[in-house]
Amino acid sequence: MTTTSTVPTTYAHVDFSALSHNLSLISGMIPNSCGILAVVKANAYGHGAVETARALINQGVSRLAVVSVAEGLTLRDSGITGQIVVLGPILEAQIPDLLARELTPVISDLRTCSAIARAAAALGRSVSVHVKVETGMARLGLTSDELPRLFEALADVKSIRIEGLMTHLADADGDSSDLTDAQLQTFRATLGTFARRGIHLPLVHVANSAAILRFPESHFSLVRPGIMLYGYHTLPKTVPSPNLKPVLQFHSTIVHLRTIEAGTTVSYNRTFAARRKSTIAVLPIGYADGYNRLLSNRGKVLVRGKRVPVAGLVCMDMTMIDVTEVPDVQVGDRVTLIGRDGQETVFADEVADWIGTIPYEVLCGIGSRVPRLYDSPAGTVPV
Ligand SMILES: Cc1ncc(COP(=O)(O)O)c(C=O)c1O
Numbered sequence: 427m428t429t430t431s432t433v434p435t436t437y438a439h440v441d442f443s444a445l446s447h448n449l450s451l452i453s454g455m456i457p458n459s460c461g462i463l464a465v466v467k468a469n470a471y472g473h474g475a476v477e478t479a480r481a482l483i484n485q486g487v488s489r490l491a492v493v494s495v496a497e498g499l500t501l502r503d504s505g506i507t508g509q510i511v512v513l514g515p516i517l518e519a520q521i522p523d524l525l526a527r528e529l530t531p532v533i534s535d536l537r538t539c540s541a542i543a544r545a546a547a548a549l550g551r552s553v554s555v556h557v558k559v560e561t562g563m564a565r566l567g568l569t570s571d572e573l574p575r576l577f578e579a580l581a582d583v584k585s586i587r588i589e590g591l592m593t594h595l596a597d598a599d600g601d602s603s604d605l606t607d608a609q610l611q612t613f614r615a616t617l618g619t620f621a622r623r624g625i626h627l628p629l630v631h632v633a634n635s636a637a638i639l640r641f642p643e644s645h646f647s648l649v650r651p652g653i654m655l656y657g658y659h660t661l662p663k664t665v666p667s668p669n670l671k672p673v674l675q676f677h678s679t680i681v682h683l684r685t686i687e688a689g690t691t692v693s694y695n696r697t698f699a700a701r702r703k704s705t706i707a708v709l710p711i712g713y714a715d716g717y718n719r720l721l722s723n724r725g726k727v728l729v730r731g732k733r734v735p736v737a738g739l740v741c742m743d744m745t746m747i748d749v750t751e752v753p754d755v756q757v758g759d760r761v762t763l764i765g766r767d768g769q770e771t772v773f774a775d776e777v778a779d780w781i782g783t784i785p786y787e788v789l790c791g792i793g794s795r796v797p798r799l800y801d802s803p804a805g806t807v808p809v
Pocket of ligand 1: 465633635
């Protein structure tokens with residue numbers, strides 16, 4: 427993340443009161459006996475992993491999920507002490523760091539399991555692990571056929587304690603519940619296999635955001651929300667929308683204004699030609715900041731409470747917009763690429779629709795050189 431000592435012209439503003447609202451909403455959807463394993467991978471979906479993790483902890487969350495050992499180390503380096511579960515694959519070379527920094531691995535294959543067991547034994551330690559089972563995603567996880575070999579491999583091993591069992595749903599936000607029902611059935615059968623072996627599992631987790639909302643039978647002892655924490659969902663239109671609040675706004679600033687005559691083209695390759703005398707504003711934001719090039723001649727942004735179009739191709743570091751219809755437009759005006767300005771809104775799900783993707787990608791794509799500004803009790807501060 428970029429730190430900055432100057433006033434940024436392009437920045438993301440992160441509002442943790444919205445995060446708190448979304449967290450409360452999620453808490454209200456799950457039983458009291460069920461906890462939250464908050465997903466802060468991918469820099470907390472672009473919001474800033476360390477700051478978001480701290481905000482979640484301040485709001486009572488004690489377990490965080492990341493995708494890699496590197497992401498876990500970033501959180502530990504910033505002083506975060508609660509449980510950090512590494513959802514993604516772990517390479518043998520990363521095991522010393524994993525153990526030293528007390529990250530909780532998810533075991534998805536026998537080879538990694540044995541390597542962790544050996545490394546922990548060599549340190550005279552016992553490490554808690556979560557086992558991931560494959561139920562329909564065909565990504566990571568042990569199949570039910572592989573479980574007997576896991577039990578065999580761990581039969582006399584004291585250095586590994588299975589604390590959790592999990593799977594990941596492939597279609598919880600899909601139109602049909604068929605695959606989710608089948609995955610949950612396979613998962614319940616796996617829970618039965620562990621129970622018959624006498625393995626007590628304090629932490630059982632399956633539900634991502636969509637499943638939290640749609641499949642109460644998937645709640646078990648923990649849920650793993652990601653996108654809903656950040657104020658979005660990808661549920662089908664047939665499901666009533668939860669009252670989520672987007673946490674992040676993405677802003678830039680008009681740094682230059684130019685009047686062009688009809689017929690003048692804007693940006694590379696002449697894809698935009700003015701149909702009338704027009705006022706074009708230059709913004710210091712481009713695809714290198716995560717303003718996707720597919721938004722060229724397609725995206726809309728907000729200036730002085732009005733929606734205005736992107737004019738021409740989005741460049742690496744700059745984007746032009748047509749502000750002809752904005753009265754009194756001036757250099758220095760704030761521009762909203764994601765967020766609200768007056769009565770108008772452009773949120774990440776709408777941006778995603780324009781370019782055929784999902785709000786996840788729009789948020790995660792916000793570049794590392796974009797400063798994130800966080801609300802603090804003293805106001806908005808650059809971090
Ligand atoms: C294993 C796992 N669990 C939970 C999540 C959170 O999903 P969502 O953001 O849809 O809530 C993800 C996100 O991709 C994931 O990979």
